[in-house]
Amino acid sequence: MSVARELGRLARRDPAIEVHLVSNENFFVFQPLLPEIVACGVEPAHILNPIRQLCPDVHFHCRAVESFDPTAKTVTLAAADSRHRQTLSYDHLVLALGLTIDLSRTPGMAEHSKPIKTLGDAFHLRNHVLDRLEQADIEPDEGRRRQLLTVVAVGGGFSGVETVAEINDMLRGVIRFYPRARVVGTRMILVHSRDRILNELTEGLARFAEKKLRQRGVEIILDSRVKEATPEGVILGDDRRIPAGTVICTVGNAPHPLVSASSLPQDKGRVQVEVELRVKGFSDIWALGDAAMIPDIKRSGFCPPTAQYALRQGRHCARNILAVISNRAPTPFAFGGLGQLAVVGHRCGVAEVFGLRIAGILAWFFWRSVYLSKLPGLKCKVRVAVDWLLDVVFPRDITKFSLERTDRVQRAHYRRGDVIVHQGEIGDSFYIIENGEVEVLQRGAGGEPIRVAVRKAGESFGEIALLKATPRTATVRCLTPVDVILLTGRDFRTLVDSCGVLRSRWMEDVEDRLSSPAACK
Numbered sequence: 001m002s003v004a005r006e007l008g009r010l011a012r013r014d015p016a017i018e019v020h021l022v023s024n025e026n027f028f029v030f031q032p033l034l035p036e037i038v039a040c041g042v043e044p045a046h047i048l049n050p051i052r053q054l055c056p057d058v059h060f061h062c063r064a065v066e067s068f069d070p071t072a073k074t075v076t077l078a079a080a081d082s083r084h085r086q087t088l089s090y091d092h093l094v095l096a097l098g099l100t101i102d103l104s105r106t107p108g109m110a111e112h113s114k115p116i117k118t119l120g121d122a123f124h125l126r127n128h129v130l131d132r133l134e135q136a137d138i139e140p141d142e143g144r145r146r147q148l149l150t151v152v153a154v155g156g157g158f159s160g161v162e163t164v165a166e167i168n169d170m171l172r173g174v175i176r177f178y179p180r181a182r183v184v185g186t187r188m189i190l191v192h193s194r195d196r197i198l199n200e201l202t203e204g205l206a207r208f209a210e211k212k213l214r215q216r217g218v219e220i221i222l223d224s225r226v227k228e229a230t231p232e233g234v235i236l237g238d239d240r241r242i243p244a245g246t247v248i249c250t251v252g253n254a255p256h257p258l259v260s261a262s263s264l265p266q267d268k269g270r271v272q273v274e275v276e277l278r279v280k281g282f283s284d285i286w287a288l289g290d291a292a293m294i295p296d297i298k299r300s301g302f303c304p305p306t307a308q309y310a311l312r313q314g315r316h317c318a319r320n321i322l323a324v325i326s327n328r329a330p331t332p333f334a335f336g337g338l339g340q341l342a343v344v345g346h347r348c349g350v351a352e353v354f355g356l357r358i359a360g361i362l363a364w365f366f367w368r369s370v371y372l373s374k375l376p377g378l379k380c381k382v383r384v385a386v387d388w389l390l391d392v393v394f395p396r397d398i399t400k401f402s403l404e405r406t407d408r409v410q411r412a413h414y415r416r417g418d419v420i421v422h423q424g425e426i427g428d429s430f431y432i433i434e435n436g437e438v439e440v441l442q443r444g445a446g447g448e449p450i451r452v453a454v455r456k457a458g459e460s461f462g463e464i465a466l467l468k469a470t471p472r473t474a475t476v477r478c479l480t481p482v483d484v485i486l487l488t489g490r491d492f493r494t495l496v497d498s499c500g501v502l503r504s505r506w507m508e509d510v511e512d513r514l515s516s517p518a519a520c521k
Contacts, residue, residue, distance in 0.1 A: 002310065129246055149245065427465025
C-alpha cells in the first residue's frame, strides 16, 4: 500500500508511468487493531479502507497472483472465482507478499486452533469466543463449563500478548451477563517458549508487562511449548494437559508460497535484498516487508518485520524506482526505529520510544494515540475514536454474528440452454444433478461443438478438472431446466482426500472417461 500510494502520488503528472496494485482483497485492514475486533472493542468495518479510495492514482486489480516470471517480466493473475486469468507485463516489480501461517508443524494445531492474522481470522475468533460463552451458560456439567471458559493463547509476542489482554478484559467485563458461567469464571492462559514474553522489548518492560497480565488474572507458562492440540485443549511438552474451549495460535509464520517457489535468492523463505531494496541479482525486482531480508544499516543485522519499517520501506522503494526510471542512482534504506508499544490489560500498556521507557496508563494512552494517527482515512479515525469513547461508558457489544446461509448445501438452478461450465476455463466446483438433463460438448477439429455425452438426475460432472488440476475439458449445457447441488473445489478436495474409497472410485471413473470419446470436464 505504501509503495503504491507514494508511486501514484509522485508519478501523477507523468502519463508514461503506470502503477498497478494487485491484492486478493479490495480493502486494506489495519492489523494492529485486530485484537480489538476479537474483543468487541471496535467494529470490524471501522478499521477497513477500500483500496480504490486509498489509492486513486493507481490501477487496482482485485485478484490473486498465481505466478511471476522474471525472465518474461510478467505476472499472472487469477480472479476470485479462479476461472479467469490475466497477464500483466512490468518494467519494475515490487514484492510485498508478507508471510503466511503454517500450523502443520504441531499436530492438531491447524485443525483445532484459531490464528489471528486476517480480518476473517479475527471475526471468526470473536464469534467462537462468544459462542463458548453461550454454550457455557447452558452447560449443566461444571467441568465442561470450565473447559469452555478456558482460553489458551500460544505465543508471547506482541500479537499473542495483546490478543490475550483484550479477550481477558472483554470476558471480565461481560461475564456478569452469563449467570451460570459467572459461577465458574473464565481462565486465560498464555504459553510461550522462551523465558519471558515480549522479547522485542527490554527485559524490564517485558517483566512489567508480565506482572500486569498476571495481576489481571492471566496465567503465563514460560519455557514451554505446545506439542499437540486436540478438540479438548492442548498438551504441553512436559505432557501436561490443559482442557480448553478456545486455542489461539499466534506463531507458525511460514514463507509465502510464491516466494518459496521462485528462483529469487532466499534465506529461510525470505527474499535476500540489497540496501536499496532491490532483490540481489536483479535490477527490476524489489522486495520489502515481512517477505524480505533487508540489511539494517542503522543497527546492523536485518530490519525487523514491523509496520513502522514496512511503511518507510514502501515510500523509499517508490522513490528509488522513480530514481532508476530517471537514470539516477537509488539510495540505501536507513531507519533506526522509533520504538515499540504494546497493550497488556485494562488501560495499561508498555512502551519504549526514543529510548524512553513508559509503562501504565500513560503508555496505554500513547499506544492509542499513535495507532489512531497511523490509521488511514479520516472516516476510520473518527469511527474508531467514537468506539473507544463508547467503550468507556457502555459494556462491550457481544452480538454474535452468524454468516451462515439458511441452506448450507449450495444449490443452483439453470434454465434450458444455460451453460454451466465452459471448456477451457479453470474448474472451481463439482456438480451433482438433482433434476433435469445436461449435454456434454467438446470442440471438434473445426471448432464446432460436438455432443459426447448426456448426464441425467443422480449423475455428476466437474470432477476431472478438480482431480487432475486441469482446465475444463468440455462444455456442459442444459437440455432442460436443471437443479444441481454443488461443492466448491476446496470442499470437494477435502472430501476426496479424507475418504480413500471415494477418491479411488472417482479416479477410476475419471480414467475411464478420459480413455473414451465421452470425456467430461
